[in-house]
Amino acid sequence: MTRAVYRFVDHTIRHEPAGGIVAELFCMTYGCDKSSGAQGNAEDAQDWALRHTGLNPGHELYRREFSDHARVTRAGQEPAALISRSSHDCGGAAR
Numbered sequence: 001m002t003r004a005v006y007r008f009v010d011h012t013i014r015h016e017p018a019g020g021i022v023a024e025l026f027c028m029t030y031g032c033d034k035s036s037g038a039q040g041n042a043e044d045a046q047d048w049a050l051r052h053t054g055l056n057p058g059h060e061l062y063r064r065e066f067s068d069h070a071r072v073t074r075a076g077q078e079p080a081a082l083i084s085r086s087s088h089d090c091g092g093a094a095r
């Protein structure tokens with residue numbers, strides 16, 4: 001019989017401001033599949049919607065998606081120390 005000892009380490013997840021905010025607007029008019037595309041500046045996405053409505057009267061309803069970045073840090077580790085580890089090969093959700 002093999003015995004294993006597991007050590008659990010606390011981690012914290014928080015918003016990472018350096019990653020910025022990504023915004024995308026989707027036209028919800030039936031039959032229209034246009035979107036602003038992912039924009040690093042929310043104003044650019046909104047400007048696209050204003051232009052889209054101007055060119056397509058009646059296309060007035062949009063779904064807005066905003067996303068941010070989050071950083072997970074190990075208890076006792078400074079978040080700034082991890083920024084330089086961006087080359088880390090993350091295996092995705094399985095890890």
Ligand SMILES: [Zn+2]
Binds near residue numbers: 032052
């Ligand atoms: Zn549209």
